[in-house]
Amino acid sequence: MLKFSRVTVPTLREKPVDCEVVGHELMLRAGLMRPVSSGIYMMLPLGLSALLKVENIVREEMNKTGAIELELPSLHPSESWQASGRWFEYGPEMMRLTDRHGRDFCLGPTAEELITHYVGKAAPSYRDLPVNLYQIKTKFRDEPRPRFGLLRAREFRMKDAYSFHRGTEELDETYERMYQAYLEIARRCSLEVKVVEASTGLIGGDVSHEFMVLSDAGEDTVSLCEKCGYGANAELERHRPTLRFGGEEEEEIEEVHTPGLTSIDDVSEFMGVPARMVLKCVLYVVGGDALAVFIPGYREVSTKKLAAVLKTDSFHPMREDEFPFFPSLTPGFVGPVGLRDTKVIFDEEVVGARNIICGANKEDYHLKGVEEKRDFRAEPAMNVASSVEGDECPSCDGALTISRGIEIGHIFKLGLKYSKPLGVEFTDRDGSLMPVVMGTYGMGTTRILQTVVEQHHDDRGIRWPKAVAPIPVELIVLNSENNEQIETAENLSRELEKKEIEVLIDDRSLSPGIKFNDADLVGLPIQVVIGNKISRGMLDLKLRYTSIKRDVEIRNAGGAVENALKEAR
RNA sequence: CGGGGUGUGGCGCAGUUAGGUUAGCGCGCGUGCUUUGGGAGCACGAGGUCGGCGGUUCGAAUCCGCCCACCCCGACCA
Numbered sequence: 001m002l003k004f005s006r007v008t009v010p011t012l013r014e015k016p017v018d019c020e021v022v023g024h025e026l027m028l029r030a031g032l033m034r035p036v037s038s039g040i041y042m043m044l045p046l047g048l049s050a051l052l053k054v055e056n057i058v059r060e061e062m063n064k065t066g067a068i069e070l071e072l073p074s075l076h077p078s079e080s081w082q083a084s085g086r087w088f089e090y091g092p093e094m095m096r097l098t099d100r101h102g103r104d105f106c107l108g109p110t111a112e113e114l115i116t117h118y119v120g121k122a123a124p125s126y127r128d129l130p131v132n133l134y135q136i137k138t139k140f141r142d143e144p145r146p147r148f149g150l151l152r153a154r155e156f157r158m159k160d161a162y163s164f165h166r167g168t169e170e171l172d173e174t175y176e177r178m179y180q181a182y183l184e185i186a187r188r189c190s191l192e193v194k195v196v197e198a199s200t201g202l203i204g205g206d207v208s209h210e211f212m213v214l215s216d217a218g219e220d221t222v223s224l225c226e227k228c229g230y231g232a233n234a235e236l237e238r239h240r241p242t243l244r245f246g247g248e249e250e251e252e253i254e255e256v257h258t259p260g261l262t263s264i265d266d267v268s269e270f271m272g273v274p275a276r277m278v279l280k281c282v283l284y285v286v287g288g289d290a291l292a293v294f295i296p297g298y299r300e301v302s303t304k305k306l307a308a309v310l311k312t313d314s315f316h317p318m319r320e321d322e323f324p325f326f327p328s329l330t331p332g333f334v335g336p337v338g339l340r341d342t343k344v345i346f347d348e349e350v351v352g353a354r355n356i357i358c359g360a361n362k363e364d365y366h367l368k369g370v371e372e373k374r375d376f377r378a379e380p381a382m383n384v385a386s387s388v389e390g391d392e393c394p395s396c397d398g399a400l401t402i403s404r405g406i407e408i409g410h411i412f413k414l415g416l417k418y419s420k421p422l423g424v425e426f427t428d429r430d431g432s433l434m435p436v437v438m439g440t441y442g443m444g445t446t447r448i449l450q451t452v453v454e455q456h457h458d459d460r461g462i463r464w465p466k467a468v469a470p471i472p473v474e475l476i477v478l479n480s481e482n483n484e485q486i487e488t489a490e491n492l493s494r495e496l497e498k499k500e501i502e503v504l505i506d507d508r509s510l511s512p513g514i515k516f517n518d519a520d521l522v523g524l525p526i527q528v529v530i531g532n533k534i535s536r537g538m539l540d541l542k543l544r545y546t547s548i549k550r551d552v553e554i555r556n557a558g559g560a561v562e563n564a565l566k567e568a569r
Numbered sequence: 570c571g572g573g574g575u576g577u578g579g580c581g582c583a584g585u586u587a588g589g590u591u592a593g594c595g596c597g598c599g600u601g602c603u604u605u606g607g608g609a610g611c612a613c614g615a616g617g618u619c620g621g622c623g624g625u626u627c628g629a630a631u632c633c634g635c636c637c638a639c640c641c642c643g644a645c646c647a
Binding site for chain 2: 010012013014015016017018019020035037038092093109110139141143144145147151152153156157158159160210211219220303316317319407408409410442443444445446447448476478479480481482509510511512513514515516517518520529531532533540
């Protein structure tokens, strides 16, 4: 039995400034957490309670897959990180510190190195494998830009699992089990997820999937096909070039004076044509050389795709102060016709385009009526542009939709990425030493927590799904000076606790309106109002999610709450 | 890191343009009385290095310089 007056639930009447997404706002207003520093929060009692509910669901589903929980330290010695090379690759995102002896440590951002090192030391035989180890623990990443509360924090909690196998088939089985477990966790947390193909990037591995909750608060962009279920992170989706780029007719090439018009919008407006007629040029610097990337005007360059094509991520958009180093370029007016001394990449969709507008490689001039093959050759042509709404699905004839998503989980088939450099081998049946095949599986529990709030609220506050509600029932004592009301609440509370239903009693001596509003804001699934109707032996019961209200008799109240809870989503 | 913005009691803000009594307001907090079914009333009260440091000035929340923190937009991630 928790008393509102005793538990720290500092609700806020007004919306705090500095929060852009509603989940973040409600986490603060409902008194679940408080900011400490940028991307660092303290969890208050009710917030912690909800987090533990989430983490228990995760724990139960992990255990069902046969994964085994352990706990690794937060302080990682640098050695294994240096062995994998990530001590340097991770860069400033890693929180580093030095002990009194001058030894280097980091605060663990993830734990592949540590766990792999440990498993390797155990010198496993084929009899010990496969094994899947996980922990649920605070992680530290010095994010370049923390934001949106728990959606991107610098200190956050994550379940991280690491599986070790004798071969890829065995890895595939575990991967599939984890995939299914992630779906089940999301379902139990009342989160609808879309699973999308994701980039393993330069981190390595062959296959990875992200578990996305579609939400405008999300920071990722995903392309989805409703028809066949294809989904991919926009950073690597494989939309088919639709050849909507350019016009139909064959035209004569012609130079047009376009003073100061350097953006696609400017040019298309000036020429009176849509952006799909204009070729966009984005300039990069790669290893000291200029690179011109040509894409249809209505698309953007996908940095991730470009990195994959270039096989490096050490490039950046050309800065103004770098222009003088590349005199053959006329920024704002760069086009593929007659361009010299510059590396180029074309988006696949440019192939076969006719009657397009592009820069003339001459200050204040564009060319119109340009045609690929006739006037220039789009080579090499790669998939380097992001998809747009309506692009053709790569695996069926459906159309792609573009949505924002919150990534709550990400699973990887790592293969030999860590076991090889760290020298982790097992002794096979025939006595030979074989490299261990690995998988890694992350899931952000604090991120899930805020995502639940984001997905389940109305204009009055949070509507907790019962599985993750910090507490299932709130008893609102309208007049806490009234002993009869207090007693009724305490009796009911004891009865519910016998049924193992936890209760929060609002016993504060505040006016009823405040308590009603706070109850809706905090959003526990069942509200029971104890007011002067008790003189008639009656209470009010309300389901927060649906706002369904009903009168119940005090003597049946325990059962009524129990039933309402079954009924609640 | 690049660009933009904000820092004034716990929360939300005014005051800064044009330097000048004792830095205000609403909410919240404390005490007392009244009140108790959707953010009550009256009275009294507590709470501030005006983000920090330095400068200009007879005088700085206000002007100048440097620094810090936080938030927003971009490149990264559970």
